[in-house]
Amino acid sequence: MVKHCANPNCGKPLRYLREGRIFVFETKENDNGESIRRMEHFWLCGTCSKTLRLEMTNQGVQTVLKREVRTTTPIQHPLAS
Numbered sequence: 001m002v003k004h005c006a007n008p009n010c011g012k013p014l015r016y017l018r019e020g021r022i023f024v025f026e027t028k029e030n031d032n033g034e035s036i037r038r039m040e041h042f043w044l045c046g047t048c049s050k051t052l053r054l055e056m057t058n059q060g061v062q063t064v065l066k067r068e069v070r071t072t073t074p075i076q077h078p079l080a081s
């Protein structure tokens, strides 16, 4: 099970599941030429999950910056006016 925040620059120990976010990814493992599918759990602590999320890439699970959500300025469609 998860013990630390998945952000390698953070590594905060997991104490409360209600804090932060859990991500589940299906990973493939090679075992004697047979690929085995496993569900792996990753956790981002409360601080990291505000700015980061996790993505499965070819290099494995990596932290990526969340897209900025602008709530203060509504996006105006160029053809709307």
Ligand SMILES: [Zn+2]
Pocket (backbone or CB within 6 Å): 005, 006, 007, 010, 011, 012, 044, 045, 046, 047, 048, 049
């Ligand atoms: Zn963290």
